[in-house]
Amino acid sequence: MSKAPLPELSRTRRAAFRELEHAIERVFILCHGSTITVDHLPAEIKDYAKETGTPYVLS
Numbered sequence: 001m002s003k004a005p006l007p008e009l010s011r012t013r014r015a016a017f018r019e020l021e022h023a024i025e026r027v028f029i030l031c032h033g034s035t036i037t038v039d040h041l042p043a044e045i046k047d048y049a050k051e052t053g054t055p056y057v058l059s
Helices: 005-030 043-052
Strands: none
Touching: none
């Protein structure tokens, strides 16, 4: 494996973690109670789940 892809992978991971962090912050801001529901998730996550048939499970 060449070392060239590693920096790109690192940037991709940082971007993914940043996106996840923003989604979690959004959920905490929108959720005024103690239960997080699907309605609190960003549209991108809900759309992705619908398009791919991937269930989202909050536990």
